[in-house]
Amino acid sequence: MTGRWFITPGELRRQGILGMNARNGSYIAQLNARSNYPLVDDKLQTKHLALDAGIAVPELYGVIETPHQVRRIGKMLEGRNDFVIKPAHGAGGDGILVITGRMGEHYRRANGRLMDRESIQHHLSNILSGMYSLGGQPDRAMVEYRVKFDPLFDQVSFEGVPDIRTVVYRGYPIMAMVRLPTREADGKANLHQGAVGAGVDMATGETLHGVWHGRVVDQHPDTGAPISGICIPDWSTLLALAARCHDLTGLGYLGVDVVLDRDRGPLILELNARPGLAIQIANRQGLLKHIERVDARLEGMEAPEEAAARAAWVGEGFAQATG
Amino acid sequence: MKRLHLALLVIVLMTTGLVMTGYKATVLGFPLLPAQTVDNWIVEARVAFEPTGGPVTARLVLPDDPPGFAILDENFISRGYGLTTSQQGENREAHWTTRYPSGRQVLYYRATVYLHNRTNGEDEAYPGPVSVPEYGEPYHSAAMALLESVRERSADISSFATVLVSDLNAPNPGENATLFVDPNDTDADRVRTLIQLLAGARIPARMSHGITLTDWAREAQPMAWLEVHNTREWVPIHPRNGSTGYPANLLVWWHGDIEPLQVERARNRELSFSVTRNIHDAIDVAEQRAQLMDSRFVDFSLFGLPVQTQNMYRVLLMVPLGALIIVLLRNVVGIRTFGTFMPVLIALSFRETQLLGGIILFTLIVSLGLAIRFYLDHLKLLLVPRLAAVVIVVIMLMAVISILSHNLGIEQGLSLALFPIVILAMTIERMSLVWEEHSPQEAIRQGLGSLAVAVVGYLFMVNRHLEHLIFVFPELLLVVLAITLLLGRYTGYRLTELLRFRALGQ
Incomplete structure (x- = not known):
């Protein structure tokens, strides 16, 4: 665990890590039309949009x-x-x-x-x-409505709201993580406030190792329970849900936050036009590689795919990429 | 397409800025360093005569683009005279005319000149070989023999002339040379002889007269020099020792073997030259020079503004530089600050408070403000009234600090009033939010980040050289703009991301 205290730019590039400047300049500025921002910045509008499209949200x-x-x-x-x-x-x-x-x-x-x-x-x-x-x-x-959390993450969260953040690039969910609140984060699920982020295997929906304060952790700092190996049920449905959010908002670079409710299943909590980059640390891989794969697929395609098809392709492709 | 557009824009901005700066620095002579002074000389020609009746015309040759010098300013003091200047052959001349002069007349011509590294005379075309004069015997054979021997010992036209000069000036001139030398020759006589002899070798030569610029020379005597044309330019040669080139302090006044002053219908003509040294701010010199050159640059420069406004712009023009620093520190380094440009404003106020005092006062005010903010939080106020309350209390605290520090004899406390207080109040508010919502560490980290950025910005903005450069060459802002635009397309990693993603390196 005692690596160097920094990583070289070459290494970052080799791993396909997306930096803040590249995210802002090359993706958000190009793919997210300003006029669509209010759709996600105003959570009321997001809620209405989702309801109209028949997507479940907290009441x-x-x-x-x-x-x-x-x-x-x-x-x-x-x-x-x-x-x-x-x-x-x-x-x-x-x-x-x-x-x-x-x-x-x-x-x-x-x-x-x-x-x-x-x-x-x-x-x-x-x-x-x-x-x-x-x-x-x-x-x-x-x-x-206050979400009644699915007991799935009970062992690995301290108070607060564990949620699943998916980054959707041009309609394709390319990376996901589970954000687990800690005592330090005061029930919030933001990594920079001290929450634990756990990468998710896009093919199976199974959690990988976690990251806490920029360090890799295998156990939740408050509960001590192992973080990896938790299987998120209905993973493919969840991916399709995230993919559909792209159709709602027209944003090409989008963060979708989903919570699992005990009674109502996955609910869209909020959408984010500027999703953070910490997801790369949680998954220990860069976004750029997936972005390139999606670009290559869209290159040779005439008509856009349906959300379900996009989600399915991601699941398969990921299995290939990692397997 | 966008890339090309930006690249072109950046190149255009950069070249415009740099070319204009280069032009002003080299051609107009604007100084690149602050408080540069330029030696300049005031040379004065005094003309005096007694009219003998009837209309008088006085003609004086004037220096015309003297090599190694630039004329900054010239004026004529000649009450009651009509004045015209005109080009007469190689020389510029002033014509003073008056119809009814009475008593002794004194006229002045005064020029301010300064050293300027520019070679002149190159544009004067080669006049062509001159014809060999009739010397008459025995001079003809002596001249031909002398020239032949000189030719054998020289390589080109100027060395030919140099060798000839030293032959004539040798303590024991050869028998051929003796014929042309009279020990009582003045410099002018010697130059005349040299011109005659050089004509024998078909070399065009002329006489020039110059004044040596030394401090407080009341009675400067014009010196005669020889100039030979080497088919490219006129090469000055000292008529006694044969050295080429004018000394740096010789101001060439006129060319040719002519009387510098001609007055009709007058007697007791006098012409005297005097020289005074003067030290001028280089900027003034450059400005005046640009005006003489009819350059539009200076008409639209900041120096044309009233001094107060100038001083304001001295500060204001540094803000773009501060903004560039912010861009660098935020987008390339990745330091987080409260408010995008708050650090620039803080840095501006540091100019008045000095760095250490500024940091102490800033820390003091922000901590006090935070304390007040936390207290006000208990009162459950609405946002804007709370902000206003913070502003009011902070201003009162500032007054108290100023009074206390004044009584304690710490004058820096007085400059507290220059802090952008509203910006500070917003900073306090945002800091307290981060404090509560995130963590005190995060709030302090961002606070220190802002302070660090402000300090870096300050260090750049108070740099005298930079301030001078930007103010004298405001077109450099185009370069700043170009760099900013370039950074706007920087999509590489930030330095702090190398830390942030270090877990991925394991």
Whole structure:
């Protein structure tokens, strides 16, 4: 484990690692039309798009747009014991409040702490004033169904939301990872906040080793359970779901975040027009090789394939590439 | 297609910027280094005469594009006279005319010249071989014999002339040479003799007169020099020792064996030359020169602006450089900062506070601001009022720090007011968000990153040489723009990514 403290550019290139500049300049700028950004940056729009296309998303309980609605939040939350509040334009999981239960006038957060209604209202008005949105634009707050996680990842996550991030390039899901929250990440599933990322075998849906703080780990830092070898059920369906999100948004370089709900199966949590690069560390391979394979396939094709066919091709191709 | 477009654009911008800079630096002589001074000389010709009645015309030869010098400025002091300048043969002449002069008249011509490395005379065409004059005997045979012996000992036209000069000046000239030498010869006489003899070898030669520029020379005497044409250019030769080339401090005033001053209807003519040394800022010299050359560059330069505005632009023009540094540090190195251009603004304020003071004050203000921000968080305020509250409290704190530091005799605390406070307030807000949402370490890391970028930006922006270069040659900004555009297409790895992806190297 005691490698050098840096990696040479030549080595990165050889492994086909996509850098931040190349991602921004060569892929996001070329493939993601600005006009389509609101579709994914505004989680409300994403939700409506997905619903129209018949893709499952967490149920929306309500939208809060005005200070007046903030004051009357009690009414909206009446009868709900668990829910999630998130900013419609949030980025990187900031501003998401997960409520798991209620104790009289207080609400219990996912980390076990209690919160009174005033604090929730303050959080809501912070969201409305744009504290969590890109560029500080005034925002809206969404209240939605709290996902009941599939017990699949229970052993390898600490509180929070384990989700499956898939990078979809020109409609082809090319790489995926499972993001496992840790104590340090405070229930969030962002790798740079301390979550564990585990690569996923694209052919089988089986988790590979994990990465935590840039280091390779085999066990979850909080629970100690082994990370690899967890098989995600219905993997091919999940890939097809991710592939369909490309059709929804028209974005050529897209991150799809899916959660597995105990009762409702895979739900699209959010889409991301600027998915991060950490997925490459989790999978220990570069995105560029897969990008080139997809480009080569699209080169010789006249009519675009259906999402299911694209997902199937990815599964097969991956098996070949790694096998 | 896009690549080609960008490449072309970059090349055009680069060459435009560099060519304009090169032109200004070499042709107009704008200094590449700050506070460069140029020696220049004020040479003055004083003409005095007493009119004998009737209209007077005075004609004075003027220096015309003297080799090794450039004329910066010239003026004529001649009240009551009509003045025209014209080209007369090889010389430029001033004509002063007046109808009713009375009493002793004094006229002045004054020129400011400075050393300028440019060879002149190359454009003067070869006049062709001259015809051999009739010397008459015994001079003819002596001249032919002398020339023959000189020819044997020389390689080309200028060495021919040099050998001839040294033959005539030898302490014991040969018998042929003695005929042409008179120990009482003035330089001018000697030059005349040389021209005659060189004509025997069909070499075109002429006389020139120059003034030696030495400090405070009240009565500078014009010196006669010989010039021979070697079919490409006129080669100056010292009439006594035969050395070629004018000394660096010799200003050639006129060519030909003529009287420099001619006055009609006057007596007691006097012509005297004086020289004064002057030290000028090189920029002024270049500007004046550009004006004389009728160059449009200077009309549209920043030097035409009022001084206050100039000083503002001195600072402002450094911002693009700071922006370029930011681009480099963010996209090539990969340092994360709060706000894209916040570090540039901080760096600008460091100019006033000095580096160490700036860093201390910045750290102080941001930490105090963070403390306030965390306190205000308890009050559950809305975002904009909270930001405003931070601004207000931070400004009050700044005033307190300034007063305290002033009383303690630390004057740097006074420049605190120059920090872009609104930008600081936003920084504080974003930092506190990162602090809460991510981790204190992350917030401090980004804060230090911003500070480091600001320091690097500052070090570039206060560099006197860079500031001077950008201000005197603002077209260099085109080069900065070109580099920025190029970096805009940089899709290589960032330096920090070499660390980030190190796990992949194992």
